[in-house]
Amino acid sequence: MITLLSSDVIQARVRELAAQIEADYPAGDEIHLVGVLKGGFVFMADLVRAMSPRVTMDFIAVSSYGKRTKSSGEVRLLKDLDTGLEGRHIIIVEDIVDTGLTLTYLQDILRARAPRTLKTACLLSKPSRREVEVAVEYIGFTIEDKFVVGYGLDFAEKYRNLDHIAVMDAE
Ligand code: IMP
Ligand code: MG
Numbered sequence: 642m643i644t645l646l647s648s649d650v651i652q653a654r655v656r657e658l659a660a661q662i663e664a665d666y667p668a669g670d671e672i673h674l675v676g677v678l679k680g681g682f683v684f685m686a687d688l689v690r691a692m693s694p695r696v697t698m699d700f701i702a703v704s705s706y707g708k709r710t711k712s713s714g715e716v717r718l719l720k721d722l723d724t725g726l727e728g729r730h731i732i733i734v735e736d737i738v739d740t741g742l743t744l745t746y747l748q749d750i751l752r753a754r755a756p757r758t759l760k761t762a763c764l765l766s767k768p769s770r771r772e773v774e775v776a777v778e779y780i781g782f783t784i785e786d787k788f789v790v791g792y793g794l795d796f797a798e799k800y801r802n803l804d805h806i807a808v809m810d811a812e
Pocket of ligand 2: 735
């Protein structure tokens with residue numbers, strides 16, 4: 642595997658995103674982060690630790706279609722949130738936006754819960770793979786169409802624990 646983004650580079654960018662998020666919301670307003678399991682958990686953990694005590698968090702889990710297969714566009718809710726979103730500032734925290742189908746589904750179901758604001762933060766974006774237009778206000782890194790692992794992202798449930806992002810070798 643070849644390192645695409647080192648741990649240092651990721652950590653520096655995550656701190657920048659946290660500062661940008663903090664600056665974008667009125668001082669004192671609570672910011673509620675919704676982490677998307679499983680891939681978003683490492684990004685979420687570093688992001689919240691770079692933020693002020695006004696951050697709260699919850700997690701949601703959705704099914705991902707089989708790896709490397711063309712998405713059917715079907716997304717299934719596996720684990721819902723513990724608390725309601727009405728009137729709150731919500732930021733969805735996801736590992737990567739690829740076709741955009743997963744995020745479109747998540748934004749639709751969460752917007753229906755009447756949050757005060759709804760934004761999205763993704764560590765990675767692969768714009769060349771997009772099938773649907775989806776708004777992502779905070780993007781860590783824009784990358785080429787390569788399958789990547791580490792820092793939460795998996796291949797067959799492995800490599801999520803890497804502290805950096807690596808490109809899988811062609812088999
Ligand atoms: P989308 O619905 O196509 O945007 O898919 C997003 C989901 O596909 C992500 O949350 C990841 O779980 C998975 N995914 C997309 N690209 C990669 C990759 O390069 N490595 C690992 N998982 C990926
Ligand atoms: Mg994911």
